[in-house]
Amino acid sequence: MIDSSNGNNLQRKEAQGLFADINKKWEEWYKATYWADDPTTPLVKPPLDPTPEGLEKEIWVKASLLVDGITFDESALEGICDVYREQSRWLFDWNIGEHRYYLPEELLLPMDSIVQVRENRDSRWLCTVEDGIMLIKRDGKFVIECRHIPRPKYYSQEASPDIIMRRIAPKRGQDCLVLNYATFCMYWANNNGCDFCNIVPNISWTKDDLQVSKRSYEQILKTTKAAFDEGCLKHILLTGGYLNQYKNKSGEIVDREDEMILSVIRAMQEALQRDDIPVNVIRTAPEDKDLKSIEEHKKKGAFSVAYNLEIWDPILFDKYCPGKAKVQGRDHWLRALEVATEVYGPGRVSTHFVTGFIEPEASLLEGVEWMSEHGIGSIPLIWSPVEGTRYSNFRAPKAEWFVDTIKKIVDIRLKHGVDAFDPAALPNDCHLCGMPSLVAEELRLRKVQREFEAKKKMKAAA
Ligand code: SF4
Numbered sequence: 036m037i038d039s040s041n042g043n044n045l046q047r048k049e050a051q052g053l054f055a056d057i058n059k060k061w062e063e064w065y066k067a068t069y070w071a072d073d074p075t076t077p078l079v080k081p082p083l084d085p086t087p088e089g090l091e092k093e094i095w096v097k098a099s100l101l102v103d104g105i106t107f108d109e110s111a112l113e114g115i116c117d118v119y120r121e122q123s124r125w126l127f128d129w130n131i132g133e134h135r136y137y138l139p140e141e142l143l144l145p146m147d148s149i150v151q152v153r154e155n156r157d158s159r160w161l162c163t164v165e166d167g168i169m170l171i172k173r174d175g176k177f178v179i180e181c182r183h184i185p186r187p188k189y190y191s192q193e194a195s196p197d198i199i200m201r202r203i204a205p206k207r208g209q210d211c212l213v214l215n216y217a218t219f220c221m222y223w224a225n226n227n228g229c230d231f232c233n234i235v236p237n238i239s240w241t242k243d244d245l246q247v248s249k250r251s252y253e254q255i256l257k258t259t260k261a262a263f264d265e266g267c268l269k270h271i272l273l274t275g276g277y278l279n280q281y282k283n284k285s286g287e288i289v290d291r292e293d294e295m296i297l298s299v300i301r302a303m304q305e306a307l308q309r310d311d312i313p314v315n316v317i318r319t320a321p322e323d324k325d326l327k328s329i330e331e332h333k334k335k336g337a338f339s340v341a342y343n344l345e346i347w348d349p350i351l352f353d354k355y356c357p358g359k360a361k362v363q364g365r366d367h368w369l370r371a372l373e374v375a376t377e378v379y380g381p382g383r384v385s386t387h388f389v390t391g392f393i394e395p396e397a398s399l400l401e402g403v404e405w406m407s408e409h410g411i412g413s414i415p416l417i418w419s420p421v422e423g424t425r426y427s428n429f430r431a432p433k434a435e436w437f438v439d440t441i442k443k444i445v446d447i448r449l450k451h452g453v454d455a456f457d458p459a460a461l462p463n464d465c466h467l468c469g470m471p472s473l474v475a476e477e478l479r480l481r482k483v484q485r486e487f488e489a490k491k492k493m494k495a496a497a
Pocket residue numbers: 220221222227228229232233234275276277319
């Protein structure tokens with residue numbers, strides 16, 4: 036059992052204190068935007084209050100849309116790139132099959148669950164607008180209403196001549212700025228990329244809308260400042276592929292990933308005029324044997340980190356994540372996660388698992404148990420058989436498998452006291468962030484269930 040004596044729910048208090056001004060500004064932006072009733076954005080509407088039944092339905096819809104994909108008719112694409120936010124494929128291309136037009140990045144369900152759009156023109160799910168209301172249908176029958184996310188104003192501003200800010204750092208979900216510090220992954224240089232990933236093949240077909248691969252310090256600074264000045268963001272996620280170490284002129288080994296990440300963090304610190312910024316860094320496990328770099332990284336401004344193991348089973352890990360297995364190795368990866376938890380404290384370290392791909396449920400749950408015992412947040416991503424991988428014509432398990440598995444994962448997290456982290460520590464635990472995982476929604480559902488139960492008890496006692 037982890038020591039969760041530090042603050043209210045794994046350092047939430049500390050994060051909320053540090054970033055109180057940023058959070059307040061976002062809350063004001065959120066209210067002003069969703070309750071504006073602006074006739075130019077008729078599909079931007081406020082959410083409904085969450086209920087246990089409503090959230091359970093939204094979890095099932097989200098799982099289904101991530102597994103089956105969704106198709107759009109023209110009515111649901113009107114206003115994209117103009118008043119509603121477009122997809123900008125900031126890391127991978129998650130769509131199923133090719134597409135040649137702009138899609139929304141995500142869809143908002145009535146109680147604010149967010150679904151990443153994975154277009155699949157063969158899907159039984161359709162998004163359409165009828166009588167001014169955006170709907171999701173399955174096999175032609177109404178299932179649920181949905182809404183668009185407004186396009187931030189900073190998207191169209193210039194970070195430098197001819198480069199709009201969306202291509203430097205777009206927004207994910209309702210409140211997260213994302214920046215892909217490395218659009219290439221060097222495991223691929225030796226044909227050792229993870230088998231489920233399309234980071235390198237997707238570069239060729241997403242070059243017009245993907246983030247630009249080389250950004251200047253100035254572009255990052257200007258974009259971060261404009262985005263946070265607008266108030267439409269609360270926190271930041273930095274992510275990218277693996278970058279190898281190199282020897283500099285003095286013969287020192289330099290961690291290229293750290294070098295890039297820290298230069299982005301410096302630009303962002305300057306933009307926000309503070310040392311503590313709400314930034315979560317997803318990177319590969321640092322390679323230095325004694326892992327001292329983790330402490331350095333924290334000192335220089337990373338607020339929280341994730342080293343994604345992807346697969347728990349050692350044999351499957353070696354086979355399907357050959358780059359990670361050969362360069363760092365599974366034991367070193369786990370040790371890096373442990374050291375990071377000692378350095379950052381539980382509540383600021385996490386790892387992703389790719390679920391529904393190859394790993395049996397029992398082994399996945401064993402991994403979640405180990406992570407939870409160490410105070411590490413497990414994020415189970417819903418696998419998509421994406422283009423550019425050898426699995427592009429495969430299918431993920433049914434939505435019901437993911438709905439059932441996420442309950443078991445959240446039971447384990449809660450058993451060890453690993454409830455939702457603060458978004459600055461783990462954006463993917465936040466239901467506003469829209470990651471292709473059900474964990475944020477299930478943790479939110481449990482919270483709402485507890486609140487409903489408490490209210491019932493109070494009523495009965497009155
Ligand atoms: S580490 Fe694996 S999942 Fe991440 S970008 Fe590289 S190949 Fe893809």
